[in-house]
Amino acid sequence: MEQEVILSVKNLHVKFDLRGKTLNAIRGISLDLYKNESLAIVGESGSGKSVLVKTFMGLLDANGKITDGQIIYEGKDLTKFKTEKEWLTVRGKKIAMVLQDPMTSLNPLKTIGYQICEAIELHQGLKGAEAKAQAAKILQDVGITEPEMRMKQYPHEFSGGMRQRVVIAIAVACKPKILICDEPTTALDVTIQAQILNLLKDLKVKYNLTTIYITHDLGVVANVADRIAVLYAGDIVEIGTCEEVFYNPRHPYTWALLSSLPQLGIKGENLYSIKGTPPNLFTDIKGDAFAPRNPHALKIDFVKRPPYFDVSPTHKARTWLLDPRAPKVEPPKILGKLREGVKNID
């Protein structure tokens, strides 16, 4: 099935200047985002998940810059945007974001109503009473009862879960095409997490959104994603449908990541953890970035960066193990229990 590409990233490189040294945060990512899909970007801390999506909105910190590549959205290359005016045609209007911590992402001195209306007035062209009515409707949609009364309240009068609903309401109020959820449930307790994920799923259908989830919680991924991109050291090492990545993973890093799911642990034994540390991104990485931590690493992994090998039309992975000349390496046995494990996650 041929799907419409809404946003296309081509060979993106992002570098940061830190204390006179250069950090290679994103090392040549290419990615197509399809209309109305739900893509999950997973990876450990520092793998470049947040940096990647920040480039879509021009929100990189001042010391970061895109050194190469393109981000094509609606025929325009976002990496060429220089002025704030250009970015304001995209931020909120086309791409909106839900941040991680609802406790700090609302302005404590402005009413909820003001903060939602601000987005509505900017992007929907409504003013005054009309904007307020629209805000009330959106609050209702995100599951906040008595919206008229709630709009007059301040963030401190809301609980964490309720605040995250408000943050989501603000994002939706922009009427974006793409909604980026940057770890939307990390700061919430488990009982609320499921509610928020269900809400996001409902809104995706209702408002016709394309969603990108950034997370390191594979439980979230199993719950919401159509496709999964696995990031390691600023590069996508494996990408495929949820089914493919969970049940037929090909990259050793994905194996390791999945093996460390606590649900797969055996009672009485230590949980699996990936040995070693992520590579130092200040240096140029030779070969496969995961090679030093990879028990299945081949000689070539240390010398030459692997290309993508297609597993299926929707599934590809960047590892020499997929090369026809490579020895057969079986994925860890423990992953066979994954189907059962994922059920427990849901």
Next chain:
Amino acid sequence: MLKYSAKRLLQSIITLFIIITIVFSLMRLMPVEGYFQNFEKMDDAQIQAALKSMGLLDPLWVQLKNFFIQLFHGSLGKSLIYRPNVPVMDIIADKAPISIIMGLVSMAISLLLGIPLGTAMARSKSKFWDKFGTAFIVFITAVPAAVYYLLIQLYFTEWFNIPILFSLSDPKSWILPTLSLALPNTALYAMWLRRYMVDELNKDYIKLARAKGVSNKDIMKNHVFRNAFVPLIQYLPSSLLYTIMGSIYIESLYSIPGMGGLLVNVIQRQDNNMVQALVLIFSAIGIIGLLLGDILMNLMDPRISFENKGGAR
């Protein structure tokens, strides 16, 4: 809100009451010279008689009671040495208006200069305005005020042809003293505003505002400035009131008939009643400043509320 203000007002009155009691009691420890103009020429019997007639030999609590009764009738006693037998209230009423006007004008100047400077500094972090502002703040804080007050008086009067001495009827003579008086506060406001604004700029809600497409200008105006101003606003009433109490340097440099030198003057001349009255007034001003600051803060920041409201979960 009303309940909160009433509660704070009550607290302030109690605090003031305690301060008055302490100050009054301490004043009783002062040498008795301060009650007489011609102490040297009096003999012991005369002194004792005079002290008795003034009620100063009564037990402390009786004196205190009498003082409070007097206070409720709006009297702080009479000056003894500074201007003998003139009610303290009249002396202050003479001098206060000019200090109040000077204070208000210089406060307005320091806000008008300090706020734009602080904002410019926060916006151009570690660029020109920030460096300029930092230099200004360091200069004002590090150099003793007397030095630049004097320089301003010496050179500005000459360059701009402004009269050296203050005169009530000549508006031009107001410029330099009010400007000088405004400088320390300007530096303070700019410094705090910059600091609070930079703090706010780094908060998550600014990221969200940016992500929802609010322009930098509107973020500064509607989110950062307002939120950074709230912690500052608490100090405004106090700093206004302290400015009103006057500056000895400024008032003596330009010979302004204000309240500035009054306290020092009466302490030197040991006018016990005047000292007592002025200390009370100044501490009352301090307390009122804090009270107003808290009330303003309460008005501006919805998070500060001492009442239980429904709806929070």
